[in-house]
Amino acid sequence: MSYSNEAAAKFFLQRAFAILADIKRIGNSSNPETLLILSYHSALYASKALLYSADILADDEAAILEKMVEGVEKGIATTEMFGILYEMSQVYAKLNFGDLTPIKSAESDAAVQNLRSFVRSVREMLEKKYGLIEGLQG
């Protein structure tokens, strides 16, 4: 028997929250690059959760971003949520491509802050649909 999209959505959201809990745990002791990478990946998992909950399947980063555009059009995600995800993806791209510009604390702090509101929004949306989801610490 295959997993339902509901099960997958919950799993991806749990993963997003687990990364957020790790971010909280390592907090300020970590460097901005680590915080940014973790934040972006958590946001990607939360996005994936949102998309799966609407039976929109996406796996890699480009597909998730592309489908989130579709998600906004269909009213599954908000423009603000897309903005948060996309801004993180821009900073991540610079880092990922090997640019020598250091990530500033202000950038990673903003990413963490935005991530919190992002995953909370996804949680609210999914719990509205599925009821209480267990294992969402952070």
Place this chain on the structure above:
Amino acid sequence: MEESLKESLLLFKKECVARLGERVKRIVVAVREKKVFALIVAEELNEREEYKLYRATADFALKAKILLFVFPYSSFDFRRRESLAFIQRILKEGEEL
């Protein structure tokens, strides 16, 4: 590069010029699979303007349905980073807008 994509990107260039005026020195775009990468070089680009460009890019991605990733640089910074592999790739594969 497809004509329709180029037209959309020219609209994005207009947006950049509207924000930064004649300080925009060059915009080079390269397409890789589903993503479009754009180097934006402008004179004395500050952090706030850089951030606003990221926001504008998010709006553009939503409206145009194009996954555009911008790499904004001040002219001075760009000269220092020009030899980096990813910048060289974009310059080599890309097209000046």
